[in-house]
Amino acid sequence: MNKLRFNRSLCYGAIVASLLVSGCTLGPDFKAPGHSELLTYMGTKAPLEQQQVSAAERGWKEIYQDLHLQNLIEKALKNNLDLRIAQSKVQAALANQTISDSALWPSLNLQPTFEREEGLDSSPANSYEFKGYFAWELDLFGANRRASEAALADLMATQQAAYAMQLSLIAQVASQFYQLKEIEQQLEITENTLEIRQNELRLARIRKEGGVISGLEQKQAEVEVESTKATIAPLLLAEHKAKTQLRLLVGDADTDVSGGNDIFAQVLIKNLEPNMPAELLKRRPDVQQALKEWESATAQIGVAKADLFPKLSLTGELGTESSDIGDLLSGGNVVWMLGLDVFQPLFNAGKNRANLSAKEELAYQAGLNYQKVVLQALKEVSDEMRAFQSSSDNFEAQRSLVMSTREYFRLAQLRYRNGVSSSLDLMDAQRQLFSAEKALASAQLQRLESMTRLYRALAGGWYATTPVNEKELQPKTKEVLSS
Incomplete structure (x- = not known):
């Protein structure tokens, strides 16, 4: 049994018309x-x-x-x-x-279906379907x-x-x-300086014992050594980090x-x-x-x-239907459908135009x-x-x-x-x-x-x-x- 949901000439005409205007692309073309x-x-x-x-x-x-x-x-x-x-x-x-x-691109889906239905005045009946579905939104x-x-x-x-x-x-x-x-270079400089100052401290102690210099000068040498040592710990921490x-x-x-x-x-x-x-x-x-x-x-x-x-979509299905699974694939049970869906927004409180304005501003911002x-x-x-x-x-x-x-x-x-x-x-x-x-x-x-x-x-x-x-x-x- 063939089922035709829409007039065949109407569907074919819609397809041809859509192909004629498919080159129409709204919005500005970007130029770098x-x-x-x-x-x-x-x-x-x-x-x-x-x-x-x-x-x-x-x-x-x-x-x-x-x-x-x-x-x-x-x-x-x-x-x-x-x-x-x-x-x-x-x-x-x-x-x-x-x-x-x-x-x-079109989408194609396969859907085998089994249903068992019982009405008020009828006994239970089985229904088997094996159909492929087609859908394509025409990018007018x-x-x-x-x-x-x-x-x-x-x-x-x-x-x-x-x-x-x-x-x-x-x-x-x-x-x-x-x-x-x-x-690492700072550490090397510091260690070399510390060695020099320790040598100077040893010399200062010898000269202090010989009465050449005072205890104050020896303490000054000790301060220089300790102040150099104090810079090593922060450098080691910095090295670790x-x-x-x-x-x-x-x-x-x-x-x-x-x-x-x-x-x-x-x-x-x-x-x-x-x-x-x-x-x-x-x-x-x-x-x-x-x-x-x-x-x-x-x-x-x-x-x-x-x-x-408007948005136009082509939909279709092709397959077989039978109440007996054994007859599902017989040639006499083929069914098909071809449809055309038209969606035209009429009123949405300015949503679409506001969206267009927002996109234009976003493009302007992107250019800036x-x-x-x-x-x-x-x-x-x-x-x-x-x-x-x-x-x-x-x-x-x-x-x-x-x-x-x-x-x-x-x-x-x-x-x-x-x-x-x-x-x-x-x-x-x-x-x-x-x-x-x-x-x-x-x-x-x-x-x-x-x-x-x-x-x-x-x-x-x-x-x-x-x-x-x-x-x-x-x-x-x-x-x-x-x-």
Whole structure:
């Protein structure tokens, strides 16, 4: 028995009509800002030409050449929990895109059914059905296509967020490693200073016993020794915290974070200046993420606008029905149905139009946020370039100061042992040298951290795929200050 729910010609006509207008997609088409628009956001109209290849074009292994640091970064990229969460979000976004794309296609379902029914005036009767069901929402006004565009943009934005996390993680591991090296250098300076002051204390006791100096000068030497010892415990605590933080970033509590070259042997890359800021900033993951979020918000306008218009769906079923399971698959029991559903919103108290206005505002906000992110990126690059230069100047000044204080200490020590000057002059020279050497280690840390921040601001490292020459990764010879 054939069942026809709607006139066949009406259904076929609706299908043809839907195919004729299927190219209609409501809402604005997103157009990514070009080079000139990006320069406008950056506040400049002049073209920015590239003069030479910047170090930001190089992979992170070429920037962070300490082999132990490279090993830590590789472990972090594999094990860090925040990065793994970000990567999982990408997989979830990929699944959401598949869900969104599925609306573009028909759905097919199979449903075998058994029923037993007894009426008031009839005996129990069995009913068997074996049917397939078909449903397809005709995308007349592009709602599903716009939703698919939005889902794809969301996926790409999530991917860029994962790239940004990776970029940040590399910088965090490098920075924490350098901080650990600086603390170790501070401990070494302190232990060397303590040894010098203990030797001076032994000499002061001998001279006191010989009546050369007073008890006051001996006590002053003792104070210098004890004050140096007092600085060791806080440094050991800082060293412990730096190691545990580094293990947290690496994602492994058992990782041996000790090792590597000392802080003065770490290589600094000089040519980090960006020669084409617009292009360098455009590829930053956070800039790309903001761009894709803007694209997604723009696509959502089309989805909201399509809600103002009718929705058409084709439905159908094909199968067999029988009161006897043995006759279920016989040709005479085939039934089918083809239907057309039309849904037209008439009154919902302005809900759909308000939703459209909200989506338009969200897209406007996303566009403004993109401009803000671009400006923030430019600010970071500008600030970090200046900070990198300032840190280099500061290091050179501190190095000159160490040279001078070392000579001052040598002369004061010589004069004291020859009885020409008092212990006060010697202790003053010791204190100045101790402070200058510690300041030099801090200045070196500032240089390395500034290089790391600038390299990160330029989006260096995460996208690089060029093989690195292993010979170039070997640490340079330690920079030794003349004593």
